[in-house]
Amino acid sequence: MATPLIKLDNISYQYEQTKALTDINLTIEEGDFLAIIGPNGSGKSTLLKIILGLLKPTKGDVLLFGKPVNQFKEKERIGYVSQKSNAFNTGFPATVEEVVRSGLVKKIGLFHRYPKNVQKEVRQALKSVGMENFANHNIGDLSGGQQQRVFIARALISNPKVLILDEPTVGVDSKNVRSFYLMLTHLNREHKITIVLVTHDVDAVSKSISHVACLNRTIHFHGFKNDMDTMSDEQLEAWYGHAVRKVEHRNEVQV
Numbered sequence: 001m002a003t004p005l006i007k008l009d010n011i012s013y014q015y016e017q018t019k020a021l022t023d024i025n026l027t028i029e030e031g032d033f034l035a036i037i038g039p040n041g042s043g044k045s046t047l048l049k050i051i052l053g054l055l056k057p058t059k060g061d062v063l064l065f066g067k068p069v070n071q072f073k074e075k076e077r078i079g080y081v082s083q084k085s086n087a088f089n090t091g092f093p094a095t096v097e098e099v100v101r102s103g104l105v106k107k108i109g110l111f112h113r114y115p116k117n118v119q120k121e122v123r124q125a126l127k128s129v130g131m132e133n134f135a136n137h138n139i140g141d142l143s144g145g146q147q148q149r150v151f152i153a154r155a156l157i158s159n160p161k162v163l164i165l166d167e168p169t170v171g172v173d174s175k176n177v178r179s180f181y182l183m184l185t186h187l188n189r190e191h192k193i194t195i196v197l198v199t200h201d202v203d204a205v206s207k208s209i210s211h212v213a214c215l216n217r218t219i220h221f222h223g224f225k226n227d228m229d230t231m232s233d234e235q236l237e238a239w240y241g242h243a244v245r246k247v248e249h250r251n252e253v254q255v
């Protein structure tokens, strides 16, 4: 069997006052499109930071591409777009092209020259997120959703195998959320990029994802999204922390 791209083995994490995560086991395989969903404060961002090696778990092991996270050196294989990426003000003095190009720093180092074909790579990355006509625009002049696409292009320019996104639709207006997720579906299916994202848009994202993980300090469900309706009312309640109602909606389950 192929090595999982990400494997969390019995992870717990304690902030000074708060036990944020308990006994998390999670395996993410190549090609997965996984949404991590859960209520506010359920540990979603903490979990992403542990995967990225930004926080060291209090207990347990993280394996990236089969290697312990502290020995994993090929950082460019994992692209990350944080929750606050789309916070540029109008007038920020950088073009879209410059922002995307800066994504190569992780790969080539701060003081190395960009490769000769960098402009072509920038254009390709922008094309893959539907922003090829905006290369010369000022980043601060774009909408929240357009900025978010540019930050995804910046993450894509170093050809990652995995893309990790923390609440990527914050700042995307509701009528554009669906096309934003379709763009991610395209990256997952056509560019073969494994995607892990944290979101509250359970309904909008459900058409794009293959897998779902329901988190509330621990994982209450992880599996194919279509199997989510096998969760019992007790599991749903434990996950959400209060009484919830299952609603059948076409072929999906909403909570």
Ligand SMILES: Nc1ncnc2c1ncn2[C@@H]1O[C@H](COP(=O)(O)OP(=O)(O)OP(=O)(O)O)[C@@H](O)[C@H]1O
Pocket: 015, 016, 017, 018, 019, 020, 038, 039, 040, 041, 042, 043, 044, 045, 046, 047
């Ligand atoms: N830096 C920190 N120091 C102390 N406690 C923290 C810190 N960051 C998060 N916490 C606590 O850890 C728990 C999990 O927080 P986390 O941000 O991971 O949740 P989340 O699911 O991403 O929340 P949200 O949906 O609101 O963004 C919360 O109780 C939070 O208050």
